[in-house]
Amino acid sequence: MIRAYKLWHGFLPHIPKDARYTVGAKVDSAFIETVEAVFRASITAKDKKIAYIEEASIKLDIVKFFLQIIWEIKALDTKKYALISAELNEIGRMIGGWLRQAMSRN
Numbered sequence: 001m002i003r004a005y006k007l008w009h010g011f012l013p014h015i016p017k018d019a020r021y022t023v024g025a026k027v028d029s030a031f032i033e034t035v036e037a038v039f040r041a042s043i044t045a046k047d048k049k050i051a052y053i054e055e056a057s058i059k060l061d062i063v064k065f066f067l068q069i070i071w072e073i074k075a076l077d078t079k080k081y082a083l084i085s086a087e088l089n090e091i092g093r094m095i096g097g098w099l100r101q102a103m104s105r106n
Helices: 002-014 023-043 046-072 078-105
Strands: none
Touching: 002 023, 002 078, 023 046, 046 078
16 A cells, blocks of 8 residues: 555656646545555454445545546556556455455454
């Protein structure tokens, strides 16, 4: 998750200003909220973990959605979009597996 955020953080200054301070800020905020939810899930008691994992999954979907918008308005080139999308898809698989595992324990 941190690696994906660092990748995004490197892309952010190169996004045109009109998109950087609107949808780019939204992606950045959702990214940070996703990292926070993953962290909270990792330190939370097992009986409360599922809610934070679900929150992380939703926030990750929001990041993906707004990144797609940034790509569609051509504020992020295809190569960078593909690179970060691959990272986010892998994170999504990991969060999904974590959620299935947590749910099977309850």
